[in-house]
Amino acid sequence: MTKQVIGLMSGTSVDGIDAALVDISGTDFDLKVELIAGATYPYSRELRERILAVCSGEAISMQELAELDDAIALAFAQAAQNIQNSHETATLIGSHGQTVYHRPPSRGQGTGDRGQGETFPNPRFLGYSLQLGRGAVIAHLTGITTVSNFRVADIAAGGHGAPLVPRVDAALLSHPQEARCIQNIGGIGNVTYIPARQDNWLEKIRGWDTGPGNSLLDLAVQYLTNNAKTYDENGAWAASGTPCHALVEQWLEQDYFHLPPPKSTGRELFGVTYLQQCIKDAEAYQLSPADLLATLTELTAASIVHSYRTFLPQMPQQVFLCGGGSRNLYLKHRLQELLAPAPVLTTDEAGLSADFKEAIAFAVLAYWRKLGTPGNLPSVTGAPQEVLLGEIHEP
Ligand SMILES: Nc1ncnc2c1ncn2[C@@H]1O[C@H](COP(=O)(O)OP(=O)(O)OP(=O)(O)O)[C@@H](O)[C@H]1O
Ligand SMILES: CC(=O)N[C@H]1[C@@H]2OC[C@@H](O2)[C@@H](O)[C@@H]1O[C@H](C)C(=O)O
Incomplete structure (x- = not known):
């Protein structure tokens, strides 16, 4: 039917x-x-x-x-x-x-x-x-x-x-030999880990909200442009800055990133108040607007990769991005560097629209x-x- x-x-x-x-x-x-x-x-x-x-x-x-x-x-x-x-x-x-x-x-x-x-x-x-x-x-x-x-x-x-999408991801995007991660980067990020389609693969599927996707970045762009812009198109602004790794390490100490799955989150945590604290923390490092955006982009990328390394049984052989953040070329590039040798692609390349x-x-x-x-x-x-x-x- x-x-x-x-x-x-x-x-x-x-x-x-x-x-x-x-x-x-x-x-x-x-x-x-x-x-x-x-x-x-x-x-x-x-x-x-x-x-x-x-x-x-x-x-x-x-x-x-x-x-x-x-x-x-x-x-x-x-x-x-x-x-x-x-x-x-x-x-x-x-x-x-x-x-x-x-x-x-x-x-x-x-x-x-x-x-x-x-x-x-x-x-x-x-x-x-x-x-x-x-x-x-x-x-x-x-x-x-x-x-x-x-x-x-x-x-x-x-x-x-x-997240509820993982069962659909598993039905549409599994692979007979490769372990895959499907990473959505919307306001919040979430991952579906799909092991190779062998033996008891269905039992080994995992998924959780990884933390901020674009939420903090979008709020920061609005703050920095007095609401003239709503997001960092293609990540170009962040790409012109330098991430402050000390700050990313500090932010990664936050409880949510260390909670084992199952876990979910939202704008209640990664929203305006969270960004205000980030801006306050950044003052000590005298970051330029571009540096602040690069650092927030790095938090999104690093929190995703940190959660894979901490909670997955093995690192994926392929990673497929979807959601608006998959269009952020700087974020994609950072993910590629952090996840190498696994290629970072979009779900379009696996036959399913990333948008x-x-x-x-x-x-x-x-x-x-x-x-x-x-x-x-x-x-x-x-x-x-x-x-x-x-x-x-x-x-
Ligand atoms: N060309 C682009 N460059 C950079 N970022 C982009 C681009 N296009 C979209 N985005 C980002 O993607 C966001 C929208 O993503 P998406 O529509 O996937 O989120 P969502 O579905 O609302 O969130 P969630 O998946 O958390 O429910 C925008 O707010 C923006 O930050
Ligand atoms: C409560 C809620 O709306 N959560 C969304 C949100 O956006 C991304 C992430 O957080 C995910 O857990 C979920 O959405 C997708 C569609 C899901 O349920 O799979």
Whole structure:
């Protein structure tokens, strides 16, 4: 059975909605996916600023929350309509929505005792993750069955609810002989480690959030240009500076980088307050703006590589980048130097769009939900078992 599905995603960079229209066939790890169309629909300036304010912890009333939820649902529904232009109508939408809050579960205390040796997730220690843009409204506006709220089932079972893309990565990007890392560099970075497709390879898949992707860099560029620029195009500004390695070493001492997986994070940690501390730390070294950007870029690269060296059973033979950070040539170059001899490529070179992989993944997760196939990997999210991800909304 082939199904035409739309995947919708807006990530932690809050730059806009990525929409992918895909043909999907197969069931689980035999999946085939063809990208028919992909596009990014930027948020209006007003909506983006509202979302960023909420993400940075600004107080919001219930009425404002409801309005924001539906403004996002409307923007997502419009993205779904637009991506279908001049194509056959899709029969399913997978919508990630917009994360505005993410709290990982507390460590080591995620379960309580139900008596008779049985354990259950203790609500006091569960994670919490809120994605806005309610699926019922998207289904109603588009007339298409919509799956949304993908993270809650894994979280309710005691998992992090993130990252969720690793199971899709494993289904689409494994290799018979090579161990691969798929490294997403969005606002936050996350990795999927896929061992060579041999023996019990599925059990050996790993994944976690590596830490900052572009979040600190983007905030620094906005600070340094008084909001005239939102990001360092191709990493050109950072490339004209010199990283301060002493500062990177100091920053790498931070707890998050030493926590063993499963682990997830967000703008709650790697956001404005974190950058303010970085800027303060940098004062002692009298860094130029270009040096500061080079140093923050180095933190992204070094934290990724440090996590591979610390938590992977072996270093990957190939690394494939995706997400907006894969276009940052200076960051890519630094990763290449730190990961040699493994080549650092983009997922385009493995046949999967680096720009639309996350949107494609939520189309696949919706397809799996309808088939009754689990979407999480317990070895990645820390949930005790596989669960069906997402809530189905009929139009
Ligand atoms: N040409 C480019 N040069 C440098 N950086 C770029 C370029 N294009 C995009 N980026 C970076 O990529 C970011 C957007 O990446 P992406 O859309 O993958 O993030 P996201 O999906 O919102 O985040 P996440 O994966 O954490 O949810 C931009 O904010 C910018 O920092
Ligand atoms: C809570 C949340 O939205 N997390 C995102 C974020 O952006 C990157 C990283 O942090 C990842 O864990 C996750 O997204 C991808 C799509 C995932 O779940 O795989």
